[in-house]
Amino acid sequence: LLLYDCLHFDPDIFSLPLAFRSRPHFQAHARALREFEHFEAILPCNVGANMKLLFTALCGLLILLQSAAMASAQETAERAASGLKCVMYLTGQHPNVPSRELVSHITHVELAFMNSDTFNKDVAEWPLFTTVDKVRTQFMPGTKVMVAIGGWSDTKGFDTAARTPESRRKWAQNVADMVKATGADGIDMDWEYPGGNGEDYKDNTNEEKRWEIEAYPLLLEEVRRQLPRGKLISAATPGLERDMIAFTRETVPRIVRSLDFVNVMTYDMMNRRDNVTKHHTGMELSRIAVDNYMARGVPAHKINLGFAFYTKWFKTTDCPEGKEVGCPTPLMEDPVTGGDLGQTGGFSWNDGVQEDVKASFERAQKEGKYDKEGGGYYYLDRAEKRFWTYDTPDAILRKFPALVDDKRLGGVFAWGLGEDGPEYNNLKAVNKGLAERRGRGSFPWGPGPREADEL
Secondary structure, eight states, rough: HHHHHHHHHHGGGGGGGGHHHSSHHHHHHHHHHOOGGGGGGGSSOOOHHHHOOOOOOOOOHHHHHHHHHHHHHHHHHHHHHTOOOHHHHHHHHSOOOOOOOGGOOOOOOEEEEGGGGGGGSOOOOOOOSHHHHHHHTOOOOEEEEEEEETTTEEEEEHHHHHHHHHHHHHHHHHHHHHHHTTTTTEEEOOSSSSTSSSSTTTTSOOOOOTHHHHHHHHHHHHHHHSSSSTEEEEEEEEEGGGGTOOOTTTTHHHHHHHHHHHEOOOOOOOOOOOOTOOOOHHHHHHHHHHHHHHHTTOGGGEEEEEEOOOOEEEEOOOOTTOOOOBBBBOBBTTTTTOBSSSSSSETTTTTTOHHHHHHHHHHHHHHHHEEEETTTTEETTTTTTTTEOOHHHOOOOOOOOIIIHHHHSSSEEEEEEEETTOOOHHHHHHHHHHTTTOOOOOTTTTTSOOOHHHH
C-alpha cells in the first residue's frame, strides 16, 4: 500500500529513462499500481520530504528488481518455447563462462567430470571442480545444471558398477545421494564406451567387454529407479558406428527408456585409429551417426547434435592433387599398446596455439575452405603435410537446416563452453541458429508436423 501511495502522489518516479519506462514489464506494474486508487484514503502520503524521497527511491528499486525478474522469467519461457535443447559441457579445464547475453539460449549445463569410481565407494563428499549452486548463478533462471560422470579413459568405475545387481544398486544409490547433496538437476552418463573400443581397448579387449552390452541398459535402469522423480539422465554416446558396440537394435529401446536425451558425439570422428583424412565433425559423418541411432530406435526428439569448440590436425603422407580429404596418413597409433605416436594434435579456441604449429594454423585460418561434399571446414598444409579439421561458425550454421531441421532433432550440444573463449564465435553461431528457430512452437525445425507424424 505504501508503495502504491508514493507512486500515486509522486510522479517523479516516472522520471526513469525512457528506454526503461517503455519496457512492458514496467508499464504493466505502473498500470496495476494506479488501478488501486481507493487505497489513497487509507495511507495518505503526507510524510516529510526526505522520507518521501526515500520511499520514492525504494519504489523505483522494487520495480527495477521485479521487472528484471519478470524479464528473466520471460527469457526462460522463450527458450523453452523454441522447442530445442541447447546443452553445454562446462569443463574443469576451461571453467570460464561468458556474459549472460551469450548464455541466454543455453537450456542445460553439464559439469565435466565426476569420476565414475567415486560411486562404487562409501563416501560423503562429491569432488567436482565447482559447485552446482555457483554455476546456477552464472546462467539464466531455469537452466538445468547436471553432473557429467566419466569421460574419455574413465571406464574402470563403470566396469565395476555394472557387473552385478548389487554393484549396480550401490552405484545408482550413491549417484542419487550425490544429486540430492549437490542440488543437481540430474546426471550425464559419459561411459566411453560400453562394450569396448575405449582408451584401454588394447589392454581390455572388446571380447572381454562383451558382457557390458547387456549390463549398460541394466545400469541405466537402476539409476533411473534410484534417482528422485523429476531428475534428468542424459548420455554421451559415440558418433562412429564402429564404437556403437552396446547400441544395438535390441538394447537401444531399453537404453532410451531410461534417458531424457542423448548427446551424440558427432565430433572426434577422425582420430588416431584412422588411416585417411576426413572431417572430424563433418556434416555427412554427423548425418550417418544420427541415422544410425534413429535406425536402432532412438527417437529424433531425444537426439542432440554435437559441435566441437576445438581444432584437430593430423599428419599426412604425400597427398595427390584433389585428394585433401581421403589422403593417407602415417601410422598414428601404436598397434600393440594403442598409444599416441605423435602424429595428431589439437587445441581449443581458448588455448594458445603451440609454436610448432602456429604458422600452419595461420595458413589454415586464411586459406582453408568448406567441403560441400563432406560438409566440413578443412585445410591441407602440403608444406608441413598437416591436415586441419574443425567446426567454424559457418559450418555450425549449415548444420541447423541440414541436420537439426531435416532430421527434426531435439537439440544441440557442444564440448565445451569455456573452450570457445575468449571470443565465443562458435557459441554465437549456435545462438544464431537457435534464435532463428525461436517462435516456431513445438515444431521449431519447420512450419508444422509432417503427415506421417499425424498418423
